[in-house]
Amino acid sequence: MRSQRLFGSVAALLAGLVLLAACTSGSGGGGGGFGQGPKAQKALAAKIIFAPADGAKDVSVLNPIKITVDGGELTAATVTNPEGKPITGQLAADKLSWSSGEVLGYGKTYKYTATAKNKSGDESTQEGSFTTLAPASTPRATINPGDNATVGVAMPVSVKFPEGPVPDRAAVEKALKVETSQPVEGAWGWLNDQQVDWRPKVYWPANTKVTVTAKLYGLSFGGGAFGKADLSTAFTVGRNQVVKINTPDHKMNVYRGGALFASYPSSNGKDADPNLNTPNGTVIVMSKEPVGDFSNPRYGYTNVKKKWAVRISNHGEFIHENEENHANIGNRNSSHGCVNLLEPDAKRYFDSALVGDPVEITGSKANFPATSDVYDWLIPWSQWQTMSAL
Template sequence: MRSGRRVIGTVATLVAALTLLASCTSEGDDGKSSGPFEKKAPAAKLVFAPEIGAVDVPPTTPVKITVADGELTEAAVANPEGAPLTGQLAEDKKSWTSAEVLGYGKAYTYTVKAKNSEGRVTEKTGAFNTLAPAATPRATINPGDGATVGVGMPVSVKFPEGGPEDKAAVEKALVVETSQPVEGSWAWISDNQVDWRPKEYWPANTQVTVNAKLYGLAYGGGAYGKSDLSTQFSIGRNQVVKINTPDHVMNVYRDGQLFAAYPSSNGDDNDPNLNTPNGTVIVMAKDPVGDFSNPRYGYTNVMKKWAVRISNHGEFIHENNDNAANIGKKNSSHGCVNLLEADAKAYFDSALIGDPVEVTGSRANYPTTSDVFDWLIPWGQWQSMSALN
């Protein structure tokens, strides 16, 4: 009798064990038993930058979608018109990154799908909004693409009146690259203009590239850059004009050697208001015929040939055969450099915008109140005019 009870107890124990084992199993997606310790793969997890719901996103922010525990099967970002933002899916399909900048004041929509290792799909949609600036000032850059300029030519970036508040941020966005080493610096010559010039004249035949990454840049006061700027230009041969006013001659140097000497009549020595002022300026413009009428001094309809502007203060190098009796002998002009017609034509043909003109010997100095006065500023002072110093 005792032996029978032991058999019954053993059978009961076996039934309990089988029942426990059965309770630890589960049905898989295909309805089959998956075993006592097997788990489902985690769902693919999506991460968005900018985040869904983000507002006031800077338009230069890269858009990036990443996935963990899976791979992307669809990644699209659309602008308000439904046009897709261009981008690149990584080879491992773990991320998608935009390849173009965003627009101002726009809503962009995500449509994304990813699957995990078992093929289970995760879908997500959403949107973010870029900032809407109070203003987008348009800047300009000079020299322009393809120009060949003289060795004194500065690079100028100009903004609308008022200029950017955050001048340091603007400077950091400006890059000058040269085909040979050139030491130089940016300087704010006004609230709305920043110039770059070398410490010394440019080396002849230098190739220059300037990039201004201004789009999306915060200028301050709610203003942001309207667009990027760039230019590629060349420095020409080294030509420098040197005028010592009492000598009544204009000397032209090429690569440091005297190239031409032209008799001249410069500004009246006796009146500082009529002097051709001391200082280094540059050739700013050339006109085969210039209008030199000046009612203040009683003459109108005065047209002179081969006019080369060297300042906005009023000085030119030009033909004046009407003053031939004084050319080479006496300074009698109202500040311009008068040459005989043949000499004026020869110089006109040789000059490039940006060629330096160095004037000495006068009683007056050039004022730093009108373009272009970059070379009138000593180098140390020029460097101090950078917003980064």
């Protein structure tokens, strides 16, 4: 009896298994009758990354906009300015990034839109915007010499900030670059908080070509001020011409390439009065006027016009003709500080002079004050090097 009951239990168990198998196979499952696993997950959308991030404020106008993708490739990318016009940009060859190709404007909101597809080919689009910094002020700067000028061998490069002082001189100086067609040792020096000059250690080599760049746009000057625009200039240094005047000699010698080129009798500033000396020091030709006005009510003369006037300082000194002083020219120093020449000699010198030519003066009781616009060569090189902000 015991064995029969065991057999009956086994039979019932087998019947249950057959029924379970029948139910399972009827579900439409895969091979072996064991059924299908969970459905494959849908591919993730490609991730689009904006730099600067969506909603960013006070963004630098100098950093390029970057749009990148993770887990796919970019199919389109556009950045528009406040007027709705697309800015220039370039999609990388691998389609993993896009970069802008132009600088941005101050205080403007830009919008971007990018579309990317994932590895399954599904596309997604993302949008955003950011706003660039709005400076408290945008001071302009000037640069001299100007483009295509030909200048003398003592001409400095001057970058001026006429609208106010520059708090961060070091930042500005780092943005300035001088390139020359032949090796020239030189340095930047701040003459004041609104002017920085570059001058060579010694006079420029003749015929040097010079390119100067000032990457000032977007640069912080400090105090909330940012540069208004980049500047550049390209000029040429001409022949080497140097004027040498030893005031007691009553003559002006002109050297070309180191050799005596011309010698003109002169009458210089009065020797007895240091206030009327033609002062000692190296200055440069600053400008040329066919007729100059030398009126000076302080000394009792007005409406005084002289020909072939070559300015050598803003202290008041010129080289010019003075036929009214004919008797003293070559014999005695009788001027109020200018170098007087006979008219034919003044014309010849005028025609030969370039802005930036050095004029070296010795023999006087007084020295040139360092107050003129161009007093770079009155400063010894060792001192000049300390005037850099770097």
